[in-house]
Amino acid sequence: MLLVERRSGSSLFPRAVGQNQRTMELLGFGGIAGDVPTVTSSPATFRVRIAAGLSEPTFHEDVSETAPTDSENLSSAGLGTAGQDKLEPLLRRRAEEFGAELRFDTELVSFSHGDDGVIAVVHGRHDDRTSRVHAQYLVAADGSRSSVRDALGIDRHGPGALSQNVSVIFDADLGDLVEPQRPTLHVLSKVDGVFITVDHAIDRHLLSVGYDPGDGQSPADFTRERCIELIRMITELPDLEPEIRAVRPWEMAAAVADRFRVGRVLLAGDAAKVTPPSGGFGGNTAIGDGYDLAWKLAAVLDSTAGPGLLDTYDAERRPIADMVVAEALRLLRGRRPAAPDEDTDVEQVSDRQRAIELALGFRYRSSAVLIACIGLPRVQLP
Numbered sequence: 001m002l003l004v005e006r007r008s009g010s011s012l013f014p015r016a017v018g019q020n021q022r023t024m025e026l027l028g029f030g031g032i033a034g035d036v037p038t039v040t041s042s043p044a045t046f047r048v049r050i051a052a053g054l055s056e057p058t059f060h061e062d063v064s065e066t067a068p069t070d071s072e073n074l075s076s077a078g079l080g081t082a083g084q085d086k087l088e089p090l091l092r093r094r095a096e097e098f099g100a101e102l103r104f105d106t107e108l109v110s111f112s113h114g115d116d117g118v119i120a121v122v123h124g125r126h127d128d129r130t131s132r133v134h135a136q137y138l139v140a141a142d143g144s145r146s147s148v149r150d151a152l153g154i155d156r157h158g159p160g161a162l163s164q165n166v167s168v169i170f171d172a173d174l175g176d177l178v179e180p181q182r183p184t185l186h187v188l189s190k191v192d193g194v195f196i197t198v199d200h201a202i203d204r205h206l207l208s209v210g211y212d213p214g215d216g217q218s219p220a221d222f223t224r225e226r227c228i229e230l231i232r233m234i235t236e237l238p239d240l241e242p243e244i245r246a247v248r249p250w251e252m253a254a255a256v257a258d259r260f261r262v263g264r265v266l267l268a269g270d271a272a273k274v275t276p277p278s279g280g281f282g283g284n285t286a287i288g289d290g291y292d293l294a295w296k297l298a299a300v301l302d303s304t305a306g307p308g309l310l311d312t313y314d315a316e317r318r319p320i321a322d323m324v325v326a327e328a329l330r331l332l333r334g335r336r337p338a339a340p341d342e343d344t345d346v347e348q349v350s351d352r353q354r355a356i357e358l359a360l361g362f363r364y365r366s367s368a369v370l371i372a373c374i375g376l377p378r379v380q381l382p
């Protein structure tokens, strides 16, 4: 297996923080679940807090708890807490142990595909060389703006772009403004953004704020000075000297590809479906795509299954993509600052329940799943 990645390595940005129990089960099959940090306290809690700024009164708070009576009875796997910056190196090491070749600083420039295979044209930045790679299949895990998906002419459905944002990773001692024992996503109306501590041990935080291209704003406006100004605004610490580590634009979008497969090319992760970060589904379902695809490709390549098995990938994963996008949009709508007397408690239990159902309660309906058990005695469940 060959992977090409145009970046030089993994990014500093944690993005997909948190692995649900299904993801941890899948990482367990891959032999790396033991290396992923998990929540140790029980019940585990994660708080979404809506306020104007970090030190200002809370408009609304939503605490999700994994009570022993629900998710722990459904899976023995724990909840992972790794960000993508921590998980990617683990996946990379495991892939290399399995014999995969990973080429960083290398871009997929173009490809052609037919009945016999795929020819990919790749360019390595380090040696400025362009080469052709012959492969049986091409998996496009090239992100939301997938050039492979575009080249295949696959459309997407859903609302599309929702907002333009810039994420800032910074180091600063924020004292009592952050609580190491209480993982919290702060939704801050003062800057139209979100704040989360990425790593308490090194006082590393992330602030993500929206900007409006319609008003002539662009990522170039987020200079070091502007980022410091925003951090001082949310902390109300006018003399704070944060160390800006990285600044990166990203688009919040909700869209699902109309097809996950064309011939020998298959879409996975954000290339197949992009969802707002609310609910933390994007990275988790990307790993689900990867797992579904990996065992099917392995079975087809070692001839234990015919290529028709690959058709079930779309049938199994696309309905999940539609479900998580719908749920992420619903959660996103709930993250606006609510009026102090607004009753939002009604949704709290069902938010958690829905997340568990999406992680552990979905069913695949495809020709790869044999449902009829003709002749078997009926079992009376307790």
Ligand SMILES: Cc1cc2nc3c(=O)[nH]c(=O)nc-3n(C[C@H](O)[C@H](O)[C@H](O)COP(=O)(O)OP(=O)(O)OC[C@H]3O[C@@H](n4cnc5c(N)ncnc54)[C@H](O)[C@@H]3O)c2cc1C
Pocket: 004, 005, 006, 007, 015, 016, 017, 018, 084, 106, 107, 108, 109, 141, 142, 143, 144, 147, 167, 208, 250, 268, 269, 270, 271, 277, 279, 280, 281, 282, 283, 284, 285, 286
């Ligand atoms: C701010 C933010 C917060 C998020 N929070 C969460 C969360 O809490 N939980 C969660 O589960 N998910 C979260 N997500 C979503 C999650 O990050 C994505 O779903 C996940 O990164 C998808 O992985 P991917 O590999 O499909 O795409 P990406 O991580 O985007 O990777 C695609 C890669 O392809 C490379 N590439 C693109 N084109 C080429 C080319 N032509 N040649 C070579 N390389 C190429 C890119 O350089 C990139 O590294 C969040 C996303 C954002 C933006």
